Amino acid sequence: MHGFRKNYPVASEITPESVWQSRRQWLRAAVSAPALLAAGAASAKAAPDTEPFGPKLAATPSQRWSTDETVNRWSDITTYNNFYEFGTGKGDPAENAGRMQLTPWAVQVDGAVRKPLTLDIDALRHLAPMEERIYRLRCVEAWSMVIPWIGYSLSHLLKKAEPTEEARYVVFTTVLQPDVMPGVRQGILNWPYTEGLRMDEAMHPLTLLTFGVYGRELPAQNGAPMRVIIPWKYGFKSAKSLVRIHLQSTPPLTAWMQAAPQEYGFYANVNPAVPHPRWSQETERRIGSGFFASRIPTQPFNGYASEVASLYKGMDLRRNF
Template identity: 65%
Template sequence: MFKSRSQPIQSSEITDESVWRARRRLFLQAPGALALAAGLPGLAQAVPVGQALSFNPSQRWKLDETPTSEADVTTYNNFYEFGTGKEDPSRQSGQFKTEPWTVQVDGLVHKPLTLDMDQILKLAPLEERIYRLRCVEAWSMVVPWVGYSLSALLKQASPMGSARFVRFETAAEPETMPGLRSRILDWPYVEALRLDEAMHPLTLLATGLYGKSLPVQNGAPVRLIVPWKYGFKSAKSLVRITLTDTMPESSWMKVAPHEYGFYANVNPDVPHPRWSQATERVIGSGFFATKKATLPFNGYAEDVASLYANMDLRRYY
């Protein structure tokens, strides 16, 4: 029944939040609903942190290794926007908001896009891909990510023939990201790939891990995963993707080019100026556990080595 403004609404008549969210999800799953939602400002919301995702196991990109525990993956992180300590992101990210969220795709594309999270989640079938993650500090973990190949998104934007690189820009919100007060990097965080690297099917646009939407400390609501490169290449909390004809200067290149090159391919034969990359410590195995040998391209050489044929990987580190 219609009620005028002079008639108070009883609490029993107010739809519970969980009910209207469930109805909204059903609406968006209906044919044509995605296009309708795109034209209605205010509808777009990210999937709440920790919500279960529907996905299919990957038949191609799967490691025969036991995943690192969820507790370790969600509490041992590099995410300097929330602090430089490994436990800082899980402790200091509670105020960061992922709803609503949009990602802009622009630059040398025929079809610039601005996508909300509902559109991103429906752009391609979600898969669970168990990838090895290797960080430049010589530690590694195995993570069951949920997402799909970044190429699915880039193809929607229709790259121009002159596009050669892809620049990724991440969120920078001083009110909720205490690490931005530091002068370690020039915020916002920027990373980049060659276009052929970005279009490789291994390169993942991730929206979840362990079957659930991403926690903030792991890059919610959407991030990049490039498993054959060191972890700093896999930018978190993406807000803008720009295609360009010139090589972008990434954040770590800008502050320490002698330590962090553009390519950052995992290479046991090229040491970091301050430590070796020949071995790695597997997170969860114990600090005094025997280290394991680092694999070229983090174990993905069969899939990606051809991208760098005839390149001097000591020079292009």
């Protein structure tokens, strides 16, 4: 497993233009090449390398939770996305999400809590000190990225609401704006999009309530203005553009469980020994590495086993997938 970084530069210093312009210029064509379709994923449109842009978001680099792996380019992070409300193509969110209405924005925390909350985005950003954490994130389509996220542990927000003894599960609901979300007219999922975690998963310090990436506020296609990141699980668990966080006693039936229960279970822990019904999970391709780069072995719990495996002691992770 790759080690966690103890000292590293802030996001704006990770991949300066002078470095990746020369080192990765040839990769731009590879990322969008038709050959990537054969790897099991539709390619995003080729985008020129750009410096990160958008409002800056201050954060303290996390010494504990960051991997030392090479961070993806800004153009990788912002043009190759899953956000089905805006279309199923990897480039659709970058093309369509800019029309999403981001102000005003409020998030409701309710259900099995003693103090229900409704907070606007400014209050949420100031609820706890922001950290920058470099997480690896893997998608079920067997591709992965390494991304410098900004936020704080979700537990800070949940504790403010004072969960009751009945709070065993957390349900996340994504905003629904049908007029600007062409994907919702396709009937792929039951909208609005919902995801869920067990309470101990949600309270784990790795679970990040996320407001930024690469030193900037989240772009719309990356789940602005607020999303959740759970780095040891497949990427579909990381619900975007949150408007509600609901605590309850019973397991939720989440969006992908309703749409394809044979493929997407509740736990979604990265387990390379369990193949997806349509492809192997044993290896992955790092986005931006080029089609001809060697695939890398997929790690249990996406490389975070030392931190989270104890949460699932005694569970059959083939049956509870």
